[in-house]
Amino acid sequence: xxxxxxxxxxxxxxxxxxxxxxxxxxxxxxxxxxxxxxxxxxxxxxxxxxxxxxxxxxxxxxxxxxxxxxxxxxxxxxxxxxxxxxxxxxxxxxxxxxxxxxxxxxxxxxxxxxxxxxxxxxxxxxxxxxxxxxxxxxxxxxxxxxxxxxxxxxxxxxxxxxxxxxxxxxxxxxxxxxxxxxxxxxxxxxxxxxxxxxxxxxxxxxxxxxxxxxxxxxxxxxxxxxx
Numbered sequence: 001x002x003x004x005x006x007x008x009x010x011x012x013x014x015x016x017x018x019x020x021x022x023x024x025x026x027x028x029x030x031x032x033x034x035x036x037x038x039x040x041x042x043x044x045x046x047x048x049x050x051x052x053x054x055x056x057x058x059x060x061x062x063x064x065x066x067x068x069x070x071x072x073x074x075x076x077x078x079x080x081x082x083x084x085x086x087x088x089x090x091x092x093x094x095x096x097x098x099x100x101x102x103x104x105x106x107x108x109x110x111x112x113x114x115x116x117x118x119x120x121x122x123x124x125x126x127x128x129x130x131x132x133x134x135x136x137x138x139x140x141x142x143x144x145x146x147x148x149x150x151x152x153x154x155x156x157x158x159x160x161x162x163x164x165x166x167x168x169x170x171x172x173x174x175x176x177x178x179x180x181x182x183x184x185x186x187x188x189x190x191x192x193x194x195x196x197x198x199x200x201x202x203x204x205x206x207x208x209x210x211x212x213x214x215x216x217x218x219x220x221x222x223x224x225x226x227x
Contacts (some may be wrong), residue, residue: 002069004166004197005031005054010063012049012220023049025220026063031199033165036192038200038208041217047201048170050217054199055088055168056080089159093171095151097143103130103154104139110161122161129157133187149180156187167191169200173207185210 012024023046031037031054039047052058053065056072065072067083075083089110097106107126111119130139133153143151152172159167169188173181185207192198200211208214216224 002066003030004033004035004068005029006064006066007053007060008064010050010053010060010065012046012053012058013061022220024053024060027217027220027222029215029222031197034192034195034197035213036189036198036211037213037215038202038211039215039217040202040205040208045217046220047217049220051168051170051199051201054166055090056084085162087164087166089162089164089167091152091155091159091167091169091172093174095143095148095155095175097151097154097158099143102140102142103135103146106143106154107158107161110158125163126157126161129160130154133157147180148175149177149183152176152180152184153187156184160191164196166197167199169198171202172200173202173204181207 007027007029009026009028010024011022011026014021014023027046027050039050041047049058053060056067056075059073067087072080098109104126107130108122111122111126127139130136133156135150135153135157138146138150143154146154152175167188172188173184176184181204188198188200189210198211200207202208215222
């Protein structure tokens with residue numbers, strides 16, 4: 001059986017005015033279903049670039065990326081968006097909530113990636129997810145009325161709306177205090193125990209130590225960790 005993700009000798013080069021920037025250098029990595037792993041490294045090490053590449057938000061300059069055995073290189077923009085919508089949920093450090101709309105409507109924003117689902121079913125699932133992240137009592141509030149921890153939990157609920165198998169989290173606890181960071185970790189851990197693959201980019205060594213596998217990047221290369 002194919003792994004969920006396999007990347008082989010991936011490189012990413014950005015052409016800049018001052019010269020080429022090598023964000024990733026011949027990175028190879030295999031990720032199985034239901035892994036719970038972290039990617040760590042200093043700023044500029046390439047970890048966010050790797051996460052965006054895994055999420056089909058950017059393309060490699062060279063090398064191969066396969067998701068469920070399917071070569072990503074040949075996918076059209078539409079096909080890539082379809083894979084993202086069905087397979088991948090994104091969680092960001094800065095939450096990316098729309099401030100003018102309420103909690104439930106923010107969660108429902110992901111519904112545009114699942115147009116085949118009825119609006120009634122989608123709304124029911126959104127309500128269930130808001131309850132799961134402990135925010136039923138805040139459902140009619142806007143993001144500006146929420147704490148950072150509550151906003152991150154809304155973002156997690158939004159990421160789960162289409163029931164993706166892969167969750168990509170970029171510094172999900174970076175703007176949170178220890179208590180809220182623990183709540184977010186516990187949510188992600190419970191999702192992993194249900195069979196979802198969780199990949200976290202983090203500067204937090206304690207958070208990384210709580211994942212099952214840690215990949216460390218330096219200057220765009222994997223310097224330790226099982227691949």
